Amino acid sequence: MAYLVLDQLTKRFGNWTAVDNVSLTVEKGELISLLGPSGCGKTTTLQMIAGFLDADGGRVMLDGQDLLAKKPNERGLGIVFQSYALFPHMTAAENVAFGLEMRRIARADRDRMVADALKLVGLEQYGDRHPRRMSGGQQQRVALARALVIKPSLLLLDEPLSNLDAKMREEMQIELRRIQRTVGTTMILVTHDQSEAMALSDRVVVMNKGRIQQVATPQEAYDHPANAFVANFLGRTNLLPGMVGGGSAGTVITVADSVWPVSQPMAAGPGALAVRPEKIGFVDAGGLSGTVLARVFQGTQWLFEIETAAGRLMVIRQHDGSPLPAERERVMVGWRPDDMAVMPADPDTASGAREAA
């Protein structure tokens, strides 16, 4: 049985539905990311799990217990806030000790646990410092230690790295992953940064407009996006309009002058084909023909923009000495059918994707 179950969780603000029938199961020890643009409902979902917002419908079950029936201070969850929300009038050690004090843990045990938690985040020297006199990264670590020291059944992280600079963020990503491996706590991470979600999570939950778009491992979601929104939100992609139809060799999708086999069963009609820029190569025959509009050298790779009858394509080729076409050259591009994803042309998700881009 799954550890955490969200069952048709719904939240409305007035006549706007922030979270719309979100259902999700999380296994024990898993690190799962809620990923999406701002306003997609990911933070609202987190707040409902934490108990800071009341759900308008649905259930949240944690380890077989109904979480929504409990008050926020009885749920026993660890939470790391975007602003860290440290107590400014307490030292780092006092901040970490707060949750243990609330649990009436004896002084000696408390001191030992606080020291262990500070050591886990690499701050053993900073126990008697006040948050004001610590850097953003250090405050972040205190917040993490404070949330972990109470041995929470679930750790919620709300955009925990968004206030750090790029270098520090990378460091903390590695740190967070290491800590997650060490303590094995089930974690839910809310983020709008797709690279952060992909770097940290066992699975990502891509959300848009209050609905889940796809739940998959980062690699799966990247390689086989469920729809145009996911394809666009996770890294750069080429989205080409086409027509799905039955052929002699099974289902195919026709994009301009090229035809590609479709592996999954699909109804005939308008569709879309998504393929990553780095998966596209130049071929001699059997591909989509076009003209090189521009080519840009980027050090390790070349970036091509290709005009085709199905629209403009972005192509990335490694800079490995192989011959590459020049600007204004007529070319033909192709890719392995495994590297593309075919989806129905859904006007709703397509517009959502454009908003996110």
Added chain:
Amino acid sequence: MSMAASTESQVQANAPATAPPPRRPRRWPWTPYLLSAPGLALFAVLLLVPLVMTFLLSLNSFSFYGGIENVWQIGNYADIVADSYFHEVFLRTFRIAAVVTILCALFGAPEAYILRRMKSPWRGLCLLIVLGPLLISVVSRTLGWALLFGSTGLVNQGLMGLGLIATPIEFMYTETGVIIALTHVLVPFMVLSVWASLQRLDPQVENAALSLGAGPLTVMRRVVLPQIVPGILSGSIIVFALAASAFATPAIIGGRRLKVAATLAYDEFLNTLNWPLGATVAVLLLIANVVIIVGCNRLVERRYKQVFE
């Protein structure tokens, strides 16, 4: 000769490295003083000069037949220190001020906190109601209280109607009445001051404490209160200073019977015409006010050092 020339060229070559950096356009050293001169002048003319003159006046002597005599002595101070009547007045003044300050903190701090948690249209409306008293003249506000407080006033009639009391409570010409009226007048200052410190409070901090297992009361006591102490303290300083030197409210509600330092000084100036004694009362009130406020400030700042950093 050639050696001399080469040494010279060497010196020239070294010169830029050792010479002081290119001089910035010189700043006129008087600029800061000049810029703050208008403020300083205003401060001097309107505050410093009257204060010094009041102090000098307090050193003069007074007799019923001779009037004010231009001698320098400390007889007035000695009189006040020796006379238990003055002790009583000063004690009453600071007792009223202290009680009013505590009441303002007790009402004002929760009021500000509740106001902050209100939703948008109500918050503005309630803030306006809280600050409303500041828009009305102290005198008319206090006269309003006088109407309510009388033995046949609304408050007593209401309480008797409810059966809570059998005989009217004495509000007029009592400390209770003065304290109630002053608290009403001064509570907006506390609300504003606490409001300002609440603005700096991270709203997520309360949620963080909740998530760590703290009940709502513990969150208040351990997390919110320590962070708004600076606001309560600065509000208390304002309220205490205004309450200790309040004139209109004690004059109307307290009347001639219940004197405080400010009404005492007023009487000495305008009724007894003993200006030096009135000036002495004023100077002592100022000194006592400053000593009490600075002392309390120090005490609380030391206790909550981290919050004030």
